[in-house]
Amino acid sequence: MDSAELLDLLGNANRRRILRLLAHKPCYVTEISEYIGVSPKAVIDHLERLDEAGLVESSVDDQRRKYFRIARNLRLEVTVSPYTFGTKSGYPGSSIDVTTCRHVSIDAEVEAGSDAGDLAAELDRLQDLDRELSLAQRWVHGRLSEVMEQLTDQFEGEDARLLGDVVSALATRSGTVEEVSRRVEAPPEVVEEALERLADEGVAEREGDEWTLPD
Template identity: 60%
Template sequence: MDSAALLDLLGNENRRRILRLLSRKPCYVTEISEYLAVSPKAVIEHLRKLEEAGLVESHTDDQRRKYFHIARNLRLEVNVSPYGFGTKSAYPASKSLDITTCRYLSIDARSESASDDADDGDDVDDPEDLAAELSRLEDLENELSLAQRWVQGRMTDLLDRIAEVTDDDVNSRLSADILRCLGNGPLTVTEIGEEVDAPPELVEETLAAMAESGLVRRTNDEWTLA
């Protein structure tokens, strides 16, 4: 499911409240209806949309009562700044992912899940180990959130500086993208346009302004960093 559709789906407060409730325990329609203080018919319609999106699933118990529960984990990120707007959704990686192989990521991932230490299912999980691992992961989640905020702040500051240098508040995001592209070597206007997804006319206009600021220079048909 793409990010835009997910934003539309979660834009409804009652659907968000349903997911919050189901994150605590599976529920049947009457329970959800009482929790939301809305009609069962409205709840069924919300659940239908959540099921179609793959976020919610249902099962029937021995009394043929239909319970609903959250089907999958996902993360939705929304970035709003003076230089751009973007959304990104991601589903969790499989347990087999070895995060230590990520070249630029320095996370202590040596601690394994307590369940992985069980031998043939005979050992009982140590509650202290489970609690410690949960606490460690929650701390890491908070640290990653702070790191994202720090990166976003630095990105905005850098784009502000580019806007000052080029004296162009309107196209500072494009100027930054062009700088990043030219950091990999000389490129033509057409090649830059393909990289930054912008029309050649706008790219050429922005390059001319950047050249006046001494950031780039043109050699024959190619542009390079000055």
């Protein structure tokens, strides 16, 4: 699902409360209605929206009551700073090869045993890691803003912010004028002028049709 659509979907407080409840246990409509204090009809409308998005699913028990539960793991990230606004969504997975992450050191070889004590210890370790990664993300977010501010201060004129954005786009990956213009959301002719100025200052260089940062 598109990140913007997901933001719109989760912008409703009652849908967030439904997901918070379902994160603890599967529930049927009447339970949800009593918990969040809205009518069963309104709950059904919210559940239909969440079901269409693939966030919840349902099953019927022996008494033919329909239970709803969260259908999948999903992570949504929203970044807001003076230099960027963006959203990313993705499906977490334990099969991701974290050993390829150059800037993160994680002991991915640890495997929990099968008894409750081992699993509880592994849960505690992973929760500690989750908190540390959250702190690391906040630190990186702060440093990104500081570095972008320092970078922008290196340039003069009204287009200083644009020059900083173009450098940031090239730091992500090299690209043609058209590709960079899409990343910074500026007209190609304006971005081309910015790239030429950065090249004159030795901050960027052209390799064929692509622009990149010097090694």
